Amino acid sequence: MKPKRLLPLSTLWMALVYLFLYLPIVVLVVYSFNDSRMVTLWGGWTLRWYAETMHDEAVLSSLWLSLKVALVTASASIVLGTFAAFALTRYQRFWGKGLLNLFINIPLVMPTVVIALALLLFFVTVQDVLGFPQKGFFTIFIGHTMMCVSYAAVVIQSRLKEMDRSVEEAAMDLGARPLQVFMLVTLPAISQALVSAWLLTFSLSLDEVVISAFLSGPGSTTLPVVIFSRARLGLNPEINVIGAVTVYLVIVAVVASSLWMARRERRRAQESAAAYRQEMELQTGA
């Protein structure tokens, strides 16, 4: 099988899939500038909808709640996710290991309506007994973290598995306590995975709609719930604007992270070159 003969078909197939993936996003961004009440009819360029969205009280207050929830959710998720991932990768056998593995896999596939209803009924029952918690920030946070811990655990687990364990063992042999090993060796080694897990869970939480709809109380709704209730009614220029803004943010984040990675790569190369020079000087000097 000559790879060259495959090339046209493979390029075509991939181009079509990418077109499928990106066409709606591009159209969304273009229509967010559309100066027409009829969303799909082109009426020239405008920033009108951006201005209207920026002054939409319902959008702003729900966005604020969404950001707060996402911030707390992402932080809690990487802590719990690291614990779970560490337990699963570093401890050979413990009581309930299979169960913990199952617990982590369930939220990855279980339809969100199932988790949302179960959590709502749970909170209602707990509230009957304890008079706490009220539906709102706290319940949404628990629901989101429930989902996000699994994603964080998967991301961190794959990093923990591939990292070189002999460094941890060397630190132990040199007398470091387990906590020291974890803080000084393991944590720095998985820091990049922690950052990507944090960002992933942050964006998942910011986007979660079904769990939020079940667990939000009167006067405390997240942005996706507001968007969803409007989107059900039909096309809406403000949704195009919000979508377009998320696209801009993602583009900025991608550019920034690739610049940051390139810089770090360069610095690492410089450092190792400097270390090599020093080594050479020491050897020739001695």
Added chain:
Amino acid sequence: MEDVQPPEVHRRRRFFNRGRLAVIALPQLWFVAFLLAPFLILLKISLSASNELGVGFEPLASFQDEVLHIQLRFSAFSALLRDQLYLLTYLSSIGYALLTTLLCLVIGYPFAYFLARSSPGVRPALLMLVMLPFWTSFLIRIYAWKNLLDINGLVNQFLLWAGIIDTPLRMMFTTFSFMVGMVYGYIPFMILPLYATLVKLDGRLLEAAADLGATPLKTFWLVTVPLSRAGIIAGSLLVFIPAVGEYVIPELLAGPSVLNIGRVMWNEFFLNLDWQRAAAVTIVMVLLILVPIAIFNRYQTKVMEAAS
């Protein structure tokens, strides 16, 4: 991986058992409190009778005259059996989920294959392009198809302009728009595990098959596909299981004629305020996907191992 360490390391580890206990107990307790307990309560409420006031539920078990009474009400479940609409809805949800999985596999497998065979220089960028839409809002990306599939939408405008059709097609709120949305929403979950197994595939095996006289098609069926089995299974389940109970996509893109169990459950809960029925609908849904979840739990571990 075997734990081969000198005995003193083992002793030191034992000594710090408390840390180990905390690391295990914290996530374990979290899941017991907020995953297991909610499911048990879901089950309990599906079996409860409403109390006389109509708010809250009678307890399942109670002590009366030193006798333990256990009262299970199966009325919510028998109601599901009596009304044929529920049976049809379950069947249609599973049918649409299967169709979604099949479409994702047919479109996603060649894509993942070509991605894994692309030159290593561009591969990270191509892979990144698959992941990138993940970072924007899922909800808004699904909504965006309304812009495209509307009767005055871009697809119709294009087809009219190209002279392929004379009158605009009605695409929104049909099975077509529903399936476009489902495939669009779920295809990354198919592509990524497939890619993870296909990229590990040893190219020399394909050469060996070719040298031994196998046609490319034969090599594909006899070598490539069997070796990517774990990815096919994990990807298919990652699409199929959540697709059964999907709510957002049918609500935004499918008309009311598309029977969907997620929507039925939502309506029982929010419109009919029938909590027991909503809980029963959900329990049956969970029972239907229990076997796929068990298989997924097995293969997820395998793919994780393959990917690392």
